[in-house]
Amino acid sequence: MAIDVYKDWLGIPEGDRPPHHYDLLRLVKFEDDEEKIRAHYKKLNSHVRKYASGKYSNESQELLNELAKAMLCLTDPERKREYDESLGREFDEEESTGPLLVEKILVEQGHIDKAQANELVEFAEKRGLSVRDAAVQMRFVNAEVATQALARSQGVPYIDLEETIPDETILDQLPQQVAKRNTILPLFIDDDVLLVACADQPTHDLEDELRLRYQVPSRWVLATPRSISQGIAEYYAAAAQVDDRNQETKADSVDEPVKKSSSKPKPEKKTKPSKPSRGKPELSPEELKEKKQLAFIFCGWAFCGAILIDQFVLKNNVFPQTWPWNFMLATISVPFIAFYLWSGMWKK
Template identity: 55%
Template sequence: MAIDVYKQWLGIPEELRPPTHYQLLRLIDFEDDPEKIRAHYKKLNGLVRQYATGDYMLESQDLLNELAKAMLCLTDKSRKRDYDESLGREFGDEKDRGSKPMLRILVAEGEIGKSQISEVEEFADRRGLTHRDAVVQMKLVTPQKAAEALAQELGRPFVDLESTLPDDNVLDQVPRKLVKTHSILPLFVDEDVILVAAMDEPDHELEDEFRLRFGKPMRAVIATPLQINQSIAKYYAPGARDEAIAAQFDSKSVGRGKKSGKSSGKVKAEKPKSEMTDDEKKQNFQLGLIFMCWAVVGSALIDQFLIKPYLFPRWSFFLGLIFIVPPIAFFLLYEKHFKK
């Protein structure tokens, strides 16, 4: 049986179809306070999540995504202005005064004192940290507050990934290697943009990659580093994503990026190679060195104390396995670990 989730869950009357972002989030038209927008979103998100595991699981997931898209649009200054103008709002000719640095934002919000700005800057310079990481490591503010202040400085919306459900179709189109390299999490398509959670402002190379991959520009939203890393581990765990789909999109992107030459036949996706993180490669390299050392030492011991006494007792010194076992061990390790 079909259910009107707008009416039964959110109390939106039938005549308001489709609801605007403001109606969806139960806000007054053209509400400009991002804190109030996020507060309404958080309340409605918790309400809809009650149905996430019942008979209306799919309807719940669709509505959760719709709520998230509305919140991210209305907390994004540039996108909100375009959206408000589409609803008939008129803006004056006031000039954009620009955004304040995140430390000044934290001072204005009463999170840190004005005298602490120089302390944070010195701490960040000494350790090579960003101001966001510095205030967190100094335990002056929470990771979420620091990320919210950075988002305000960059003019980006902040997203709480714990209450946001990414679109599997979007996740499948972005390979694990790209996600881990840039520390990002693709979220979903919102009309003409791809929303991507990031720790900081993305570079142009990443933006070009998403434009080629989806045919749409990406729009970064800011999340805490911990939540992004946890989400990558959750949604890109080994076997969780179909890397063959991402490989197909890689092939298509390469084809679109060529300036000359014609396509010959169908694009055939290559079988994806297993990809290791830098930490995994480092660990494999260290284990490989240890194994090689034991292969050399073990071969020498077997030569001197097992083979020589029984087969070549008159020889003062014997080396045989040492020229056979270590090269074989090196070949096997190279093929299994280092060649990937």
């Protein structure tokens, strides 16, 4: 019986499968609080990971991917609006005020005050840093909070790579050195769009390269530079180990033929050659069998011939009415004939 992971693991009542993003993340429909969305995702992600090493490991990985895709959609302002509208939500027409600056977001969230925000901008300009990096260097906030503020400023989702496992088939299509050079980590394909974790806004050249490699457009999610570097090292190494195990499995299935064809043949033990009988070469099994058959025939004819000579020649002309001379030739000659055949024609 197939397991219903939505009901059994997440407690979602029977209904539409797969459920919409809000039901999947156990949220109130049209929830707008990004912190609450991420908190629910983190809790459910941790719960589903408990099944990752059991007999439902495949189902667990698929559900983890669904949870990640739902969270990324609902924390992306533009995609969330489109998704909510597809579920019937109506929005009031509002005048666009443009994206918020990172420092203003940090002030709004209570991490710094206005004076610190001005100091932050000045520090970033003097050192040629982004406001995000400057906030981390000045120790106003940690890298995670600063990157979340940058993601909100740019209108893209933020992702914690410790909670999201990339698709191995996606990693296989991008060399590790390319990922390192650009500080990116491809995650998976969602609705024919490649999701890629990056530390900064990617260049157009990089977007074109990924489009050529994956044959689909890319969508970017922000992550801390350190988490991307750690993810590249961890997940590419894990994918390489899986490939090695698959290759070993394939090699084991043809292990014996490979060994026979590729390994150097062992030298045969030297044996003392048998001395050919009567200077003749040794016979093959087929030739020996034929020799034996001929020996039986010759032996039979010799025995019959000796009896005929005894009865019709020797008995009447040489040894009449004398026993055992009636069978003298048969008695004496047949053993000699048999011995000759055994030691000559019949012998290997």
